[in-house]
Amino acid sequence: KAGVTQTPRYLIKTRGQQVTLSCSPISGHRSVSWYQQTPGQGLQFLFEYFSETQRNKGNFPGRFSGRQFSNSRSEMNVSTLELGDSALYLCASAPGQPYEQYFGPGTRLTVT
């Protein structure tokens, strides 16, 4: 079974721009979560989607948004990028909860 895939793997953007990251979950997994990882902060929960519905959201500003499509693929969008948004963005999929999540390799976003 193919794992979680994320595109692109690396991205460099300028302050003020917006960015869209994509995640394809493991086949059959309907839950997709997004996390931000920065040095010393661990993985910070952004949001979780299941069957196209956002079921929970972390403590991030409204500039961070996401969506899930009917095939369970998910995208997250960050508008008006700030330098502090530079991070590794990880997507994880699961059959539901409580089950272990399986992570993709992440998208490394650098904001200059």
Add this chain to the structure above:
Amino acid sequence: DQQVKQNSPSLSVQEGRISILNCDYTNSMFDYFLWYKKYPAEGPTFLISISSIKDKNEDGRFTVFLNKSAKHLSLHIVPSQPGDSAVYFCAASETGTYKYIFGTGTRLKVLA
């Protein structure tokens, strides 16, 4: 408010010995706990999980112990191998919240 804490940022262990990684949590509603391993430039890899109805779960060289009264869990790796050198994250979830809270990680170095 850091609900899941890994107070040791790093740990060094000799090959063949036991590695013990610790994790504390504050939310008594957490009922599912997981450990992940992460190598640089890769997403976290699921290792082992435990439900709050158990106090121990084993999988090969990995054993997780849960002490609910102390709100503490630990991961034992026996015997430790150089390939175990990575960052280890513990995570916790409350069923129905669709959200996993991660600790900040412990960097394990297994010395050959």
